Amino acid sequence: MAQIWKDDEVSLEPLKGRKVAVIGYGSQGRAWALNMRDSGIDVVVGLRPEGKSWKLAEQDGFKPKPIPEAAKEADVIIMLIPDMAQPEIYEKYIEPNLKEGDALVFAHGFNIHFGLIKPPKYVDVVMVAPKSPGPKVREAYEQGRGVPALVAVHQDATGKAWDLVLAIAKAIGCTRAGVIKTTFKEETETDLIGEQTVLVGGLMELLLKGFENLVELGYQPEVAYFEAINEAKLIMDLIWQYGFYGMLKRVSDTAKYGGLTVGPKVIDEHVKENMKKASERVLNGEFAKEWVEEYKKGMPTLNELMEKVKNHPAEKVGKELRKMMGLEE
Numbered sequence: 001m002a003q004i005w006k007d008d009e010v011s012l013e014p015l016k017g018r019k020v021a022v023i024g025y026g027s028q029g030r031a032w033a034l035n036m037r038d039s040g041i042d043v044v045v046g047l048r049p050e051g052k053s054w055k056l057a058e059q060d061g062f063k064p065k066p067i068p069e070a071a072k073e074a075d076v077i078i079m080l081i082p083d084m085a086q087p088e089i090y091e092k093y094i095e096p097n098l099k100e101g102d103a104l105v106f107a108h109g110f111n112i113h114f115g116l117i118k119p120p121k122y123v124d125v126v127m128v129a130p131k132s133p134g135p136k137v138r139e140a141y142e143q144g145r146g147v148p149a150l151v152a153v154h155q156d157a158t159g160k161a162w163d164l165v166l167a168i169a170k171a172i173g174c175t176r177a178g179v180i181k182t183t184f185k186e187e188t189e190t191d192l193i194g195e196q197t198v199l200v201g202g203l204m205e206l207l208l209k210g211f212e213n214l215v216e217l218g219y220q221p222e223v224a225y226f227e228a229i230n231e232a233k234l235i236m237d238l239i240w241q242y243g244f245y246g247m248l249k250r251v252s253d254t255a256k257y258g259g260l261t262v263g264p265k266v267i268d269e270h271v272k273e274n275m276k277k278a279s280e281r282v283l284n285g286e287f288a289k290e291w292v293e294e295y296k297k298g299m300p301t302l303n304e305l306m307e308k309v310k311n312h313p314a315e316k317v318g319k320e321l322r323k324m325m326g327l328e329e
């Protein structure tokens, strides 16, 4: 059984009197900085002055500082810039400013697990990995809720790393939902496998192919969008809130019968075999090596694939329909 901590079992005390530098103000960085500040934590935001997020952080009431300055004045340094950007920034601006007893905090274990960042022995190295996109980390906190997270300690130089990592999870609201004890290895491998085969890769491919199938059959793109994409969120909401059986209890009997008998023929055993192949590439380090090389080349493949998604017919019709529904663009 997993070791899980809830809000009333965790104290913010280990963060009292400490200065926290949130490095990065993007998907996770903005949410963490705002949530920690609202939890009464002393937060400084570390950014590159020439970047776009400097102004956003100022608009949110922070006084951002250049990364080395923020790292120097803080004793808890939270790495919330893109994974591939972390090793160079760490080497140039973070490591030279680490002092005995400091804590280095990650939201994903990639760089520690694959040895791309090797912290000195005299600092704590911990992780709070929200199982949620950054903006939802903030939204849940503002609603008095939290998103679940995984917590891990890679290095406990002070003997107090576990108290600290739990306090950080509490300060961003995650203990309100619950946090599970893990390792950098388990978090990294499950996050990579999950985002590739299910959450981003698998789900997007399924929805886009479902849309394409309906359009190729001659149906209106608007109808295809509402059926295969827009309603998917509503079904996922039911699964999120009531589980699979609860969702089934809330859809029609026709949908229950059709879904339960046809679904396994569409998502057949080949899918599982393909998931295993993708998982193997994560476990043996092939994916990590490929991603580091892609980043070093300036991400040509990623940029090309992003353009392909941006120009997909579902995006065109979806933009119009989201505007019609008053969803933010």
Ligand SMILES: NC(=O)C1=CN([C@@H]2O[C@H](COP(=O)(O)OP(=O)(O)OC[C@H]3O[C@@H](n4cnc5c(N)ncnc54)[C@H](OP(=O)(O)O)[C@@H]3O)[C@@H](O)[C@H]2O)C=CC1
Pocket (backbone or CB within 6 Å): 024, 025, 026, 027, 028, 029, 047, 048, 050, 051, 052, 053, 054, 079, 080, 081, 082, 083, 085, 089, 107, 108, 129, 130, 131, 132, 133, 134, 135
């Ligand atoms: N996105 C998510 O929902 C999740 C992310 N994570 C993890 O959280 C960490 C942060 O990810 P995420 O929030 O997505 O990152 P983002 O891509 O949203 O980070 C953007 C921020 O990083 C800064 N930045 C980008 N490149 C550089 C650079 N080369 N040097 C300095 N600053 C830079 C940007 O500043 P500027 O304005 O100057 O460009 C901006 O402030 C990662 O480890 C990720 O794996 C974990 C769970 C979920």
Ligand SMILES: CC(=O)[C@](C)(O)C(=O)O
Pocket (backbone or CB within 6 Å): 130, 131, 132, 133, 134, 191, 195, 199, 200
């Ligand atoms: C939101 C999340 O946890 C992801 C999809 O794994 C990520 O953005 O890294």
